[in-house]
Amino acid sequence: MAEKSLMKGNEALAEAAIRAGCKCFFGYPITPQTEISAYLSKRMPKVGGTFLQAESEVAAINMVYGCAGSGIRCMTSSSSPGISLKAEGISYIAGADLPCVIIDVVRGGPGLGGIQPSQADYWQITKGLAHGDFHVLVYAPASVQEMADMVAKAFDMADEYRMPAMILADGLLGQMMEPVEFPDVEIKMSDASNKPWAANGHKGERKHNIINSLYLQPQELEDKVVERFKRYEDLKANHTMAVADYCDDADIVVVAYGSTARLAKSAVDAARKEGLKVGMFRPVTLWPFPEKELREATKNAKKVLTVEMSMGQMIDDVKLAINCSKPVEFYGRTGGIIPAPADILNKIKEMGGNK
Amino acid sequence: MTNEFLLAGFGGQGILFAGKLLAYVGLYAGKEVSWLPSYGPEMRGGTCNCSVTVSDDPIGSPLILEPSELMVMNTPSFDKFIGTVKAGGMAFIDSTLVDGKTDRTDIKCFWIPATGLANENGLKGMANIILTGKILKETGLDDMAVIEKALAKVIPPKKANLLDANLKALKLGMDA
Amino acid sequence: MPDFKRPHALTDAYLHYCPGCTHGIVHRLVAEVIDEMGIENETIGVCPVGCSVMAYDYFSCDMIEASHGRSPAVATGVKRGNPDKFVFTYQGDGDLAAIGTAETIHAATRGENITVIFINNTTYGMTGGQMAPTTLPGQVTQTTPYGRDTSEAGFPVKVCEILSQIDGVALAERVTVIDPANIRKAKAAIRKAFEYQKKKQGFSLVEVLSTCPTNWGMTPVQALERVKTEMIPYYPLGVYKDGAVRNKEEN
Structure with missing residues (x-):
């Protein structure tokens, strides 16, 4: 472990994402999550990753969809109004069983609301994020160290359960500085090597993979959703966390x-x-x-x-x-x-x- | 032991920087620390404040509403916060800039003409550091080895040439 | 005579397109180019919402189904994660030029190194023939029953003309597939688009003027004739942009 240093919650989260092998970040500016984008725009090019400022939150979440669909660890971050815009894309990601991490640094609402800390997105994130039968994993850190630790956890769990994982933070956690330490890991950008389902070119070695959420036959769709909810039950039984x-x-x-x-x-x-x-x-x-x-x-x-x-x-x-x-x-x-x-x-x- | 510092002034006076210095002094002294800025439109030239907690115990709320130590560098902040200082607490006031008085007798007020001192000593723009020096002295967080390490950490590499001037300002504050 | 076989890059699946629809021809041209360049193993296709929504069942390469209009963003995500793979989108006019306008323009401005196959048939086919962003002035559709009135419904979007103004675009070419000569030109354009991607030249788009006999209420032959007499005069064929300003990797 290196010497602890003080970091803002948003920056600690961003650094932890890199150390978790997040290769691509797609974002769009919005307060109070800006430090995440700013930090990654500096760091990503130096570690062989990609930082891309998209034309909208809608585009950013769909870039995540494509990138996650190709088996690469990727992330987007936003704040409440931006999360509403991403909602459609998150439904598709859940419907296609893709792992990714989404950060919501919550601000007051509804509408444009304000930019100060808030937890008014709880219902949206845990219950009605977008259309369809689905859930996302939601972690709520309470310190700068947890901002870092949980993003790594979120990537691992998203991969294991093939679903989007979210970090629900707020401006207070994002802006405050506390001592933080990172596990001493070699930074290694993720690849699709353990994701046989990924659409990343079949190399002539397998049948073509299809990333999709469209099932026109009701029975096929019901089976898909039921299978997904079995995974949700497993999460409920084994992966709740509290202090x-x-x-x-x-x-x-x-x-x-x-x-x-x-x-x-x-x-x-x-x-x-x-x-x-x-x-x-x-x-x-x-x-x-x-x-x-x-x-x-x-x-x-x-x-x-x-x-x-x-x-x-x-x-x-x-x-x-x-x-x-x-x-x-x-x-x-x-x-x-x-x-x-x-x-x-x-x-x-x-x-x-x-x- | 827990110190809850609230630092307030105008944007551009180095309020957040002073807070960062206090936080690093706490960190290098082996304590728990947190630093929380006010953010938003206030960042753009308006009033600015910053909560810093330095404690022997894990820190609950990082937001300080009733500081044990207050540092103020303008009159609006003085008027707003002087009443919030905990009984038995201390206030460090830049008397060159703050026009005010208080009838509180349950706190200790240090009226330091920090901006005047800075200007007289060729340390323009370092009134924040002079006040911080006084705070460190009065709170007993005055281990010079720790302070020098913290200062070297918070001064960005591009401004490393300002290290000596900052040290001078700190000492000036400690002796004020 | 060359042996006329199904390209390897097309699956054995039965295409669901209507009789006389030109999607099948364009699918085949894309697949032939993929075969000829030998890139099926390393290609990822992105299909849209629209009649070609199930193109993922027809192409043999890896495929991703995007939400409506977002294919260029999805393709961007794939490409940024896998810069050495080939990525193409296959989109209709509603998908690309209405709901997905922002994604199209911005993928182009970034010079995103992807290839876009754009099917312009001046109508929303899958939903039953509503006005598209490319519907011609006066054209009758389900939602312009008196003909597209430009004073109410505005003017058609000319995608290649717009893209010709964008520095990041390596290729913007409009072709059609109404006869063998034009089909050959269309294939050459698609090949060029993929070659540009191979050379990391930037964003390439081939607009294919296509038919929708079902929703146009025409026979296939009449539909081909309409492309010639009504669409081409409004949407002239040709190369609108060749060579991107951005050329980072090469310099």
Whole structure:
């Protein structure tokens, strides 16, 4: 391991992508993800990769589709309005079972919204990203180190399960600097050597490969979708991730993800200092949602508090996970306003956090 | 021990740079650190601020709403943030640029004519570093070996010739 | 007489195109060029949304099905990941010149080293004959039942003329396949386009004036005649651009 240095979350993510063998990056400028593109435009040419600024988010995601279809590790990044534009392409990528990584550095919405941190894309990314029966893997880092670690994880899981993986970040994580270290790996651009399905020229050695999401026979399409959902079930059973702190004796468990989890953790720490029995649960995978981990973490709790930078979206999954077996309350700010730890603490007290 | 620094001023005064220096001093002193800028339209010449946390423990919120140490380099920032400093905290104010006063007695205020000092000593544009020197001194983050290493790290290679001037500014601040 | 066989680069699949449609001829010409250049093993084709949506079943090389209009972006992704492979798109007029205009123009401006086969038959064939961006003034379609009124529906898009202004374009040529002489010229143009790609010369596009007897309400013979009497006067055949300004790899 090299000496730790300070990096912005967006830059750490970009460097980690290169170290994960991401050979091609296709992007379009939008705040607050700009540092990812800027960083890769400098680094990619030096490591034998490609940085391409596309004419639109639509074009960029379709470049990812083509590149991923040829078996190459590739990535695009954007922020909320740009992700809406990419949605169609992501549906095709999912429908053609292609692995790739997509970054959403979320900003406030709807519409043009704002450029400050937000988590208002939760529903879109985890539930209704685009048309059709499909999911994408969603990771929610909460530190600069995790921005780096999760992009590598996302590439590996996307390859293993042949599906798009997304990182849901926000401007706070993207812009902040923290110490980060990278595994000491030799930088090696990916190729299609372990992807026998890739459309990269059959070399006369196999039947031609077809990358496609069109199935005009209903039975054929149903079979395809059902097969895909079996993989989703496997992910749900084996690849959920979450972090639970002080939940065993907690009367109130606070649930928050991403940068909001950092803010909530400050409030929970402050509550514990005051002797309140409060726990902290942080989903790391948002899809699949860590349902069994949350059930376990809240089994002794009397109440649950969900904190989000939105009007309350993940709260639906929290209620579903515990089957509404106890009251789930909400505290959040939206529009780019960051919930203050002191206000979260007040909410905890208002809910009757006991000593 | 946790220091929560909030640095504020106009864009172009080197607020983010000073924050980066503080963060690297913390990092090289073996502590946990985080650095969070305000971003957006404010980057383009308006007010600018930056939260830096240096702590012995893992850092929760990187956003500082109630700093233990405040550094301000313009009057709007002084007016906006002086009331947010934690009781028992410190404020480091460029008195050449800030026209204001406070009736807070629960914090320690250092009125340092940093911009004036910089100009008098041939260190134009280094008022931010002078103030940072004072902050490092007063918070006990003043191991010179660590500070020199941090300074060498944050000064871009193209401006390496400014290393000595920055060191001079830091020391000037420490003695102010 | 040469032996008239199915090109290796075409599969044995039965083409679903209507009688008299010229897609089959153009498929064959592309396949012949791939065979003659011996590049099937290292070629990736990108097919569009439109009548040729299932071209992935007809070509023997690796194929990718793109979403509507995005083929040049998809091809860009393949090419950037695999710069030494051959990449072509096969697109209709709605796909290339309406919904995919931005992708077409920008792949061209980047001098993206791909080959585009552009089928212009002045209509949306697959959806049943609506107005296309290339529909001629006065032409009756399902959505211009009184004939394309340019004061309401605007004017046709002249793709080769537009591309001729773009520095990154190595070849923009308009051909047709209405008779043997023109078919030979069309094949030569397609060959040239792939050769330019081989030499990394930049973006090459061959526009093929084609027929749609079904949606035009014509017999195949009448349809060929319409290309000659109505389309060619509006869309003159010929080379619109030969040689890209950009030539990075060669310099």
